[in-house]
Amino acid sequence: MPGITREEVAHLARLARLELTDEELDHFAGQLDDIIGAVARVSEVAAEDVPPTSHPLPLTNVMRADEVRPGLTAQQALSGAPAQEQQRFKVPQILGEE
Amino acid sequence: MTVTELVPYEEALAAFDPVMGLEVHVELGTKTKMFCGCATTPGAEPNSQTCPTCLGLPGSLPVVNEIGVESAIRIGLALRCEIAEWCRFARKNYFYPDMPKNFQTSQYDEPIAYDGHLDVQLEDGEVFRVGIERAHMEEDTGKSTHIGGAAGRIHGASHSLIDYNRAGIPLIEIVTKPIVGAGARAPEVARAYVAELRELIRSLGVSEARMELGQLRCDVNLSLRPHGRETFGTRSETKNVNSLRSVERAVRFEIQRHAGVLSDGGTVVQETRHFHEENGTTTSGRVKEEAEDYRYFPEPDLVPLAPAREWVEKLRAELPELPLARRNRLREEWGISAHEMQSALNAGAVDLIVATVEAGADAAAARKWWLGELARRANERGVELAGLPIAPAQVARVAALVAEGSLNDKLARQVIDGVLEGEGEPDEVVEKRGLRIVSDEGALGAAVDEAIAANQAVADKVRGGKVAAAGALVGAVMKATRGQADAARARELILERLGVSGG
Numbered sequence: 097m098p099g100i101t102r103e104e105v106a107h108l109a110r111l112a113r114l115e116l117t118d119e120e121l122d123h124f125a126g127q128l129d130d131i132i133g134a135v136a137r138v139s140e141v142a143a144e145d146v147p148p149t150s151h152p153l154p155l156t157n158v159m160r161a162d163e164v165r166p167g168l169t170a171q172q173a174l175s176g177a178p179a180q181e182q183q184r185f186k187v188p189q190i191l192g193e194e
Numbered sequence: 195m196t197v198t199e200l201v202p203y204e205e206a207l208a209a210f211d212p213v214m215g216l217e218v219h220v221e222l223g224t225k226t227k228m229f230c231g232c233a234t235t236p237g238a239e240p241n242s243q244t245c246p247t248c249l250g251l252p253g254s255l256p257v258v259n260e261i262g263v264e265s266a267i268r269i270g271l272a273l274r275c276e277i278a279e280w281c282r283f284a285r286k287n288y289f290y291p292d293m294p295k296n297f298q299t300s301q302y303d304e305p306i307a308y309d310g311h312l313d314v315q316l317e318d319g320e321v322f323r324v325g326i327e328r329a330h331m332e333e334d335t336g337k338s339t340h341i342g343g344a345a346g347r348i349h350g351a352s353h354s355l356i357d358y359n360r361a362g363i364p365l366i367e368i369v370t371k372p373i374v375g376a377g378a379r380a381p382e383v384a385r386a387y388v389a390e391l392r393e394l395i396r397s398l399g400v401s402e403a404r405m406e407l408g409q410l411r412c413d414v415n416l417s418l419r420p421h422g423r424e425t426f427g428t429r430s431e432t433k434n435v436n437s438l439r440s441v442e443r444a445v446r447f448e449i450q451r452h453a454g455v456l457s458d459g460g461t462v463v464q465e466t467r468h469f470h471e472e473n474g475t476t477t478s479g480r481v482k483e484e485a486e487d488y489r490y491f492p493e494p495d496l497v498p499l500a501p502a503r504e505w506v507e508k509l510r511a512e513l514p515e516l517p518l519a520r521r522n523r524l525r526e527e528w529g530i531s532a533h534e535m536q537s538a539l540n541a542g543a544v545d546l547i548v549a550t551v552e553a554g555a556d557a558a559a560a561r562k563w564w565l566g567e568l569a570r571r572a573n574e575r576g577v578e579l580a581g582l583p584i585a586p587a588q589v590a591r592v593a594a595l596v597a598e599g600s601l602n603d604k605l606a607r608q609v610i611d612g613v614l615e616g617e618g619e620p621d622e623v624v625e626k627r628g629l630r631i632v633s634d635e636g637a638l639g640a641a642v643d644e645a646i647a648a649n650q651a652v653a654d655k656v657r658g659g660k661v662a663a664a665g666a667l668v669g670a671v672m673k674a675t676r677g678q679a680d681a682a683r684a685r686e687l688i689l690e691r692l693g694v695s696g697g
Contacts, residue, residue: 111289111487112296150491173244185241186356190348
């Protein structure tokens with residue numbers, strides 16, 4: 097029943113701005129289908145009395161006080177940036193030509 | 195690009211019924227970001243307020259800001275919403291450079307507040323109830339600067355520069371239910387709603403909600419349906435409408451544009467649109483279908499929130515008097531009309547008047563000074579009323595000096611001048627500039643005698659019974675004393691000297 101089609105993988109790749117070749121699409125679609133199939137087996141054992149959860153621990157309300165903590169300097173923040181200009185992260189053109 | 199003929203507004207309303215949905219984002223004034231302890235100081239050096247969490251670096255983990263949650267609950271309560279007993283954050287996945295994690299931490303189908311309302315008052319006093327669908331917590335994005343395009347626009351830019359100081363600052367998104375039944379007043383209702391929401395946010399003290407600084411931003415959803423039809427038409431979403439006036443104009447424009455498309459037999463495209471401040475129009479942005487595939491899922495790095503009922507009830511009990519109720523109370527206390535109150539509100543004067551009255555002035559005098567002379571001064575300087583370098587207590591002192599007869603209005607304006615110029619407290623200005631009214635008999639009497647001596651012809655007229663002519667002599671006295679004479683006393687003395695009984 098679950099599973100993922102080649103078209104869905106192509107769609108996800110586009111959303112993630114990944115350029116995949118036809119061979120790669122075939123390859124990843126097969127792999128992802130296997131993974132989803134494996135994960136789907138969880139729902140086979142989860143009966144009505146097992147509610148879906150998003151966390152393994154029954155914790156709630158973990159909050160911190162609104163107090164400033166030291167972060168990174170601008171130099172540190174930018175140290176991993178492939179390109180920078182005016183102390184800002186430099187990114188390629190966002191909108192292509194129309 | 196096809197250009198749609200706009201249908202005249204009245205014509206559009208005759209054929210169609212507008213339905214609105216307003217989404218407002220409020221940037222909270224917390225000291226730190228929503229999910230990390232980075233400072234939120236405005237105007238800081240680019241990228242100087244970041245950490246691995248808000249930059250989305252591997253291995254970093256978010257922790258929720260307690261005041262962010264508290265503010266969301268207080269906003270929800272003030273909007274008469276239900277507060278969720280249990281809710282989660284969710285990842286909204288999209289790929290855009292201003293969002294370094296490639297997802298925005300938001301809330302999806304479990305908002306912290308839902309199902310409320312806000313009453314808004316229109317210019318003529320009519321109250322319109324706007325339903326609130328939900329208010330949820332999320333985070334802001336970084337700030338992009340587009341290089342190489344015209345006027346800094348993203349279109350035609352060669353590349354962009356990103357400052358992540360804003361990324362992660364708490365946002366509360368407040369979404370209305372479909373607003374129906376506003377008819378021709380839809381633009382006015384939209385404006386009044388955003389204005390009232392802004393007042394509410396300010397009264398809670400959770401944000402300054404200054405639209406010009408992007409602390410409160412509005413997206414306008416609008417659709418039209420033929421009169422009598424239940425189902426809604428296709429909507430457009432006009433993004434980032436960032437002033438009250440623009441909200442009103444954007445609704446009006448979209449009503450006319452949709453009507454143009456529909457009357458032509460066309461179909462409205464569901465899309466986001468950009469509003470243009472300079473001419474009040476909107477243009478097409480991206481088409482929705484692709485952009486809206488956000489693949490939400492519960493945020494695994496944050497545990498659920500289950501606000502204790504005792505906490506919620508404590509916050510509810512501590513809510514301040516809400517703005518509309520407060521304005522109605524003040525309106526009665528001050529004895530003014532809904533329209534006059536609206537003017538005071540539009541001028542940003544309500545709190546200043548309240549503070550001036552608290553400092554001892556009577557309400558009429560406080561209103562007069564703030565909405566008259568001081569509004570004019572603020573306008574000249576291009577600042578908000580509250581930005582003038584004069585405090586309500588100082589205005590109250592000026593009003594008191596006028597009330598006791600030490601100053602007339604003209605002198606009072608000069609005292610205000612002095613205070614605005616930084617010459618000190620009102621009494622010091624009076625002292626330094628020598629602005630006290632001249633009413634002692636000696637000095638005033640001498641000025642009166644001189645005025646009579648210099649204007650014999652006028653004096654004769656008054657002697658002959660033309661009492662009204664005395665005004666010219668009073669004027670001469672005022673001129674001679676540089677406006678500092680007690681005009682009423684001067685008139686009495688003039689008539690006395692000329693042997694005419696007062697009139």
